[in-house]
Amino acid sequence: MAVNPNAESRLAGPVRVVGAGLLGTSVGLGLRARGIEVFLADASPTNVSIATDLGAGRPATAGDAPQLIVVAVPPDVTADVVERELADYPDAIVTDVASVKLQILDSLIARGADVSRYVGSHPMAGRERGGPLAGRADLFVGRPWVVAGHDAISYKRASAIDDLILDLGATLVEMSAEEHDRGVALISHVPQVVSSLMARRLVDAPSASVNLAGQGLRDVTRVAASDPELWVQILGANSTPVREILTAYREDLDRFIEALEDVNAPGARRRVAEEIAGGNTGVARLPGKHGIDKRFSTMIVMVDDTPGQLARLLHEIGEIGVNLEDLRLEHAQGVQVGLAEISVVPEAVERLTTELVARGWRIAG
Template sequence: MAESRLVGPVRIVGVGLLGTSIGLGLRNRGIEVILADASPTNLSIAVDYGAGRAAAAGDAPQLVVVCVPPDVTAEIVARELASFPGAIVTDVASVKLAVLDDLRASGADVSRYIGTHPLAGRERGGPLAGRADLFIGRPWVVAGHDAITYQQATAIDDLILDLGATIVEMTAEDHDRSVALVSHVPQVVSTLMARRLTDAAASSLNLAGQGLRDVTRVAASDPELWVQILGANAKPVRDILLAYRDDLDRFIDALADPAAPGARRKLAEELAGGNAGVARLPGKHGQDRRFASMIVMVDDRPGQIARLLNDIGDLGVNLEDLRLEHSPGAQLGLAEISVVPEAVSRLTEELAARGWRIAG
């Protein structure tokens, strides 16, 4: 068992995906975890899965982590601050400024509070989706403010490091503007694209490839939760969407008459701008690296993906990313694998020698 930086105990309020995952990760390090949830069923499941024990009278946590929906986060944080005057309290809501403003307005003791946000999640929620390794290698924002010192917030840094995440320090304002750009607006765009599919003919949907699946993946997220998130971060999201509307208008104008002088140049400039934006996205481990891709044809039979991954591992090549595409009724699928560029030639040759068909 790895040595923990935290002393504990740690109280977790709300045992959905994040709360249960935090509990599981801390229990793996031997930290005493106390669980509380408004749902007795969720609490029982999280306890049974080993995320911690149920709260009891007399508990004296070192740290309280509030993992509840955004519309009640400030209320629960204020309650926890009042109930445990010896504890530092944090929350993991995806919006930070509104929570801090509400706490200040209520007169809560924010000298013992600092908001955080782990950039980790899954499409599924609830305690059954919890994983001890959910945060490993993921950024975890700490939104500092003037009323709390670095020394007072040490336990929160210890929590993040114990769970294998990377600390990112930001103000609440900068955090909310950042997540509006990289998370909240993409949710809106994905949702609107997916809505275009609701009345589409089945013959059209059968043509869908990985590109459409990539764009619409997060559209399957919980609407109730996203109404809360978007409402709490409305201004930054709206500002970006207004600029996005201007971008769309330029595209629409250029497409009105593609043969007009300069129209194709405008389209090319917009598309090249997209290339430039994608190139800025951090690669693996936060480095600005680009990986090379190759397409492997995979027969539609049980165990083929596992065999492919085993072969890649046997060849000593680190798989950076994997995407699968399988059209309805097709007898084979396409596995797009990403590796460092210098591995492509050898991997292509070695996989072909093992019977794999490489597209192109």
């Protein structure tokens, strides 16, 4: 029943999860790990039975009385499912985890759904693989999870969503649906388009050119491997802010192309420099340790491409007493050697270099 054996959890009552894919199964696993009862529903009975076997909850039944319902279905059917859940469970609070928020809220209001019990949310987490088998109890740990509050739901009711997020170990971020959608358009949807269109340029390129590609192009185009079907739904649901940002991007691009038409014309080189410098300013605003982080210096150490070598390197860096701030592996083309790019505080570079060289490591940069 709805008794929660784990004193640490915030949620009290049982949770119904609709959609036992990656996100739904992960929600179920995370809540079960805290002893919270979970009822699983999915249009696919197979998904329900896999998620149940994994320990994400038990199959939903007619008599369930959930406190909270988490709708984790594809974006294009989310509003329909939320509407139905609100009607079927008149005492439950309902949230969804779709990556676009305003269209769903507007659609629910337009249909006369009881949005005093609905608040949309969006965990900034995912994996390359989908489906219940990819689900993990820890999927949301440390990830931002946006709650898109609105005026029609009371603070007290919405707090059930906050409890869900904190129980799953995520970081609660509050913003309006409009702010959220514009935010994800900028930090996720437009970068996806920019990356996909860049990767498209490779389709008909000569192999000799493509084979020269290094880490720069690989980074710019990594997300271009994403699922087209999902992105049609996301971009379709968030077309207004995505189009606005892409239009501003195109204005910069037009200016850039114009400057390249005659690079010796007065002001042309200055314009090119300004656009690149603007990129410097923009990228410096990104949080986290990745990217070219000015707080850290990077070194490249050559590592034989055999098991245990990288572990030995990191073990020895630990012995030397330097804290590794970041690590990336690069594999050079055509040779059995990897390049480990390590980030450390600038003060440590000289000593670390000396010590690693003394231990026989080759520093490649």
